[in-house]
Amino acid sequence: MSKNKILGFAVAASLITVLIVLVALTRSVDLDAHNRIVGTLREMKQLDAEWNTEVLRSKTGFSENYDAVARPLARLAELESQLDEQSVGLLERDGGKAVAQALASYRESIRQKIDAVEHFKSQNAILRNSSRYLPTAAQELADGVVTSGVMADAQIRPLLGDLVNRALSYILAPEQSRRELIEGGLLALRGMPIALPADLAEQLELFASHVETVLRQQDAGDRILGELATLPTAERIDALTDAVAAQHNHSLLAQQQARQWLIAYSVLLLLVLAWLASRLIGSFRLLRRSNASLQKAHAELKESQVYMVQSEKMSALGQMVAGIAHEINTPLAYVKGTVDVMHEQIDGLTALLGSCLRFTRLMRDQADKAAIREEFMQLEALAKKTAQDTVLEEMDALLESSSGGITQISEIVVNLKNFSRLDRAKVSEFDVREGLESTLLLAKNLLKNKVTIEKEFDDVPQISCSPSQINQVFLNIISNAAQAIPDDRDGTLTLRTSRAGDDRVRIEIQDNGGGIPADVLPKIFDPFFTTKDVGKGTGMGLSISYKIIQQHAGHIEVDTEADVGTVFTIELPIHPPVDDSDAAVFDDDDMLLAA
Amino acid sequence: MHTNRKRWGGPAGLVLGLAIWAGGGAASAAEPIEPLPLRIELDAAKVALGDKLFHDKRLSRDGTIACASCHRLDSGGVDNTPVSTGIDGAKGSINAPTVLNSGFNFRQFWDGRARSLEEQAAGPIHNPIEMGSDWQQVLAKLRQDTALTAQAAAAYPQGLTEESIVDAIATFERSLVTPAPFDRYLRGDSSAIDLSAARGYELFKDYGCVACHQGVNVGGNMFQVFGVMGDYFAKRGGPTEADLGRFNVTGLEADKHVFKVPSLRNVALTAPYFHDGSAATLEDAVDVMFRYQLGRSAPAEDKALIVEFLHTLTGDEQARSLVATR
Numbered sequence: 001m002s003k004n005k006i007l008g009f010a011v012a013a014s015l016i017t018v019l020i021v022l023v024a025l026t027r028s029v030d031l032d033a034h035n036r037i038v039g040t041l042r043e044m045k046q047l048d049a050e051w052n053t054e055v056l057r058s059k060t061g062f063s064e065n066y067d068a069v070a071r072p073l074a075r076l077a078e079l080e081s082q083l084d085e086q087s088v089g090l091l092e093r094d095g096g097k098a099v100a101q102a103l104a105s106y107r108e109s110i111r112q113k114i115d116a117v118e119h120f121k122s123q124n125a126i127l128r129n130s131s132r133y134l135p136t137a138a139q140e141l142a143d144g145v146v147t148s149g150v151m152a153d154a155q156i157r158p159l160l161g162d163l164v165n166r167a168l169s170y171i172l173a174p175e176q177s178r179r180e181l182i183e184g185g186l187l188a189l190r191g192m193p194i195a196l197p198a199d200l201a202e203q204l205e206l207f208a209s210h211v212e213t214v215l216r217q218q219d220a221g222d223r224i225l226g227e228l229a230t231l232p233t234a235e236r237i238d239a240l241t242d243a244v245a246a247q248h249n250h251s252l253l254a255q256q257q258a259r260q261w262l263i264a265y266s267v268l269l270l271l272v273l274a275w276l277a278s279r280l281i282g283s284f285r286l287l288r289r290s291n292a293s294l295q296k297a298h299a300e301l302k303e304s305q306v307y308m309v310q311s312e313k314m315s316a317l318g319q320m321v322a323g324i325a326h327e328i329n330t331p332l333a334y335v336k337g338t339v340d341v342m343h344e345q346i347d348g349l350t351a352l353l354g355s356c357l358r359f360t361r362l363m364r365d366q367a368d369k370a371a372i373r374e375e376f377m378q379l380e381a382l383a384k385k386t387a388q389d390t391v392l393e394e395m396d397a398l399l400e401s402s403s404g405g406i407t408q409i410s411e412i413v414v415n416l417k418n419f420s421r422l423d424r425a426k427v428s429e430f431d432v433r434e435g436l437e438s439t440l441l442l443a444k445n446l447l448k449n450k451v452t453i454e455k456e457f458d459d460v461p462q463i464s465c466s467p468s469q470i471n472q473v474f475l476n477i478i479s480n481a482a483q484a485i486p487d488d489r490d491g492t493l494t495l496r497t498s499r500a501g502d503d504r505v506r507i508e509i510q511d512n513g514g515g516i517p518a519d520v521l522p523k524i525f526d527p528f529f530t531t532k533d534v535g536k537g538t539g540m541g542l543s544i545s546y547k548i549i550q551q552h553a554g555h556i557e558v559d560t561e562a563d564v565g566t567v568f569t570i571e572l573p574i575h576p577p578v579d580d581s582d583a584a585v586f587d588d589d590d591m592l593l594a595a
Numbered sequence: 596m597h598t599n600r601k602r603w604g605g606p607a608g609l610v611l612g613l614a615i616w617a618g619g620g621a622a623s624a625a626e627p628i629e630p631l632p633l634r635i636e637l638d639a640a641k642v643a644l645g646d647k648l649f650h651d652k653r654l655s656r657d658g659t660i661a662c663a664s665c666h667r668l669d670s671g672g673v674d675n676t677p678v679s680t681g682i683d684g685a686k687g688s689i690n691a692p693t694v695l696n697s698g699f700n701f702r703q704f705w706d707g708r709a710r711s712l713e714e715q716a717a718g719p720i721h722n723p724i725e726m727g728s729d730w731q732q733v734l735a736k737l738r739q740d741t742a743l744t745a746q747a748a749a750a751y752p753q754g755l756t757e758e759s760i761v762d763a764i765a766t767f768e769r770s771l772v773t774p775a776p777f778d779r780y781l782r783g784d785s786s787a788i789d790l791s792a793a794r795g796y797e798l799f800k801d802y803g804c805v806a807c808h809q810g811v812n813v814g815g816n817m818f819q820v821f822g823v824m825g826d827y828f829a830k831r832g833g834p835t836e837a838d839l840g841r842f843n844v845t846g847l848e849a850d851k852h853v854f855k856v857p858s859l860r861n862v863a864l865t866a867p868y869f870h871d872g873s874a875a876t877l878e879d880a881v882d883v884m885f886r887y888q889l890g891r892s893a894p895a896e897d898k899a900l901i902v903e904f905l906h907t908l909t910g911d912e913q914a915r916s917l918v919a920t921r
Contacts, residue, residue: 213823
């Protein structure tokens with residue numbers, strides 16, 4: 001991966017991370033959770049108030065038992081653990097400290113309240129029992145004392161009655177003065193200067209202790225109820241609610257801020273994206289423009305390539321026509337000569353024939369002997385002259401010679417046909433040696449008087465190919481080779497055929513010319529590359545050859561050395577792989593041209 | 596009493612949602628004692644699992660003690676000894692309270708240190724002289740029991756864990772509800788208890804017992820000082836740490852010798868009495884209460900009537916069906 005790519009990824013990743021963080025921040029406030037906490041707190045406050053009511057109901061005796069006072073404890077515990085669960089998230093956030101403090105002080109106050117309520121229940125039970133029992137106890141004590149005869153009814157009953165009344169009033173209105181009166185009464189009771197029997201003394205002490213219990217428990221009850229009244233559980237719940245609300249507002253504010261940031265960031269991102277998109281569209285346009293111009297250039301190139309190939313063909317054809325014309329001209333000339341000579345001979349034979357006819361007419365007409373004799377002498381002289389001149393033998397020889405010339409011409413025509421194979425299927429079995437021979441014949445004109453041909457043909461199997469195309473390659477290379485050999489040198493062109501592995505045939509065409517310069521070598525297969533003067537070569541020859549070999553699934557190599565020569569090595573498969581594209585390769589010249 | 600095991604045990608008994616008390620008038624609002632509810636809804640699978648665990652000795656370190664070892668369901672939910680015997684024969688420090696109707700107690704333990712049955716269940720398991728184990732040990736042992744693990748997985752999404760074990764045990768304990776003749780009496784069936792017991796109830800109220808023993812569980816909803824009208828502990832002697840009661844939990848001077856007022860349901864079955872198991876009989880216990888709590892004396896016949904009343908708080912045998920499944 002390139003440095004730029006890594007940088008791009010890093011930038012994209014960090015942009016996305018920022019986006020995710022911002023989105024998360026805008027969702028950080030869980031309204032449901034907040035509502036749940038608020039609901040819990042509301043229920044706690046309500047429970048607290050109800051609890052207060054239940055305590056008062058017990059105090060005033062409206063409730064016969066403490067189930068209603070004890071019941072809120074379980075719900076309270078549930079609500080507390082519920083609140084603990086719900087507030088876990090709150091404590092971690094900003095303002096969590098305030099919430100935690102409010103929670104802690106609430107807990108402290110509710111713990112105190114629970115203890116106070118428990119103490120209230122205990123003291124209230126005792127107070128109620130003792131206060132209920134006091135009149136009975138006083139009655140029993142008075143009865144006992146009077147029955148025992150220790151004291152008179154009037155002595156003891158008012159004392160006990162006062163104590164009971166004052167003690168019961170003290171429950172309703174615990175005033176200090178009344179308390180002092182009761183304590184005074186107890187002192188008087190205990191300090192009575194009369195000796196009581198043991199059981200009565202015990203009973204008296206029990207009564208006194210119940211009175212004391214009433215005082216003690218009433219004071220304790222007052223204290224506890226005072227404590228309960230001042231215990232700020234409701235206020236603490238309110239404070240906790242406020243702390244939660246404050247934190248919630250804070251979170252909402254933070255969320256709002258995050259949302260604004262998110263919007264700004266999104267706008268920024270959109271702008272960046274728009275910029276990138278516009279750049280992309282720009283580059284796309286540029287690409288399309290250059291693509292269009294490239295396509296146009298390609299079309300033009302293809303057109304000119306068609307021309308070039310055509311002109312290459314014409315040029316090759318021109319060379320061939322010159323060679324062929326020359327080849328045909330020679331036999332044609334002496335055929336013409338012999339025909340001319342025979343034409344001259346015809347006059348003598350015509351005279352002989354005329355003399356024969358006249359003589360035979362004279363004989364049939366039974367003319368005079370002198371005329372017959374004269375005519376006979378003339379015929380004899382003509383026949384003798386014809387025989388002497390060996391005219392017929394000469395004509396025979398001339399005809400034979402013309403026939404030879406004509407055969408020679410027809411051979412050339414056959415070779416021409418072989419070369420182009422125009423009359424044959426495009427793909428056929430082909431012996432590369434025959435191809436080379438045909439090509440040599442056609443290129444004879446180029447090679448004549450200049451180049452010695454050496455053939456080192458191994459026995460090679462026929463290959464499946466397009467013979468006319470392969471011949472075109474041979475002709476290209478051979479004519480290049482002929483041209484590469486300087487005029488002042490005895491050129492040698494060596495043609496070799498051999499097997500290359502099991503399934504390929506190798507053809508080597510070697511010249512001893514000047515070699516290909518190093519700066520030219522890489523370009524020789526390029527289209528339109530030529531070292532010849534303008535107009536003399538199209539620069540397409542080797543490029544087309546390369547294409548043809550490639551399309552035959554073969555390959556072509558060049559090995560060259562300055563002043564030593566060049567060898568072109570062509571390898572062709574015996575059975576080229578058959579598939580649609582390869583089948584199409586041999587289709588026709590148009591394919592080749594289009595390639 | 597072995598046959599009675601059945602009535603507490605199998606979930607089959609719990610599946611029936613039928614109320615045992617179809618009739619009955621409205622409970623008098625003025626009565627300080629309220630009848631048990633006619634119906635309690637609990638998850639049958641959890642109750643069944645809790646039942647198994649309640650009787651499972653693997654909860655103790657040496658595999659000798661189950662919850663049911665001390666809270667014997669066939670004898671009033673207690674072991675009828677002053678203090679229970681834990682693993683290795685160790686003697687406990689306090690009398691085992693009954694597990695029956697414990698779901699109606701506002702706090703658990705004599706000193707009320709557990710706010711719920713769930714909280715309570717973990718206590719004895721960890722107490723070194725009771726079961727002497729810990730969760731790691733217990734879970735390791737129980738998880739080898741594939742049947743139990745499967746049963747727990749069926750009852751709880753999280754399967755067998757500390758939470759599910761205490762929840763199952765607590766749920767089972769909530770199913771241990773024992774409606775008694777007195778409940779029917781409260782609902783208006785005056786023939787449910789005999790006249791002397793009814794008279795005993797009136798005395799129970801008149802003498803002030805009901806000041807503390809009130810509510811649906813006849814106690815179990817408040818704390819009270821043991822020895823309101825006299826120093827019980829000085830008289831008894833041999834003070835123990837357990838005697839300090841709720842002081843051990845709150846550290847408040849006012850909570851010294853303060854205990855949870857125990858439920859009197861099934862009290863006839865749960866001798867001996869008090870946190871120290873000092874009262875061998877119900878009569879002894881009533882005497883102590885009169886002496887130290889009420890600070891008064893009463894004729895023996897009144898006390899006997901009160902004891903008769905207390906016997907009507909003993910649960911009916913057929914009563915377990917009031918637990919409905921949910």
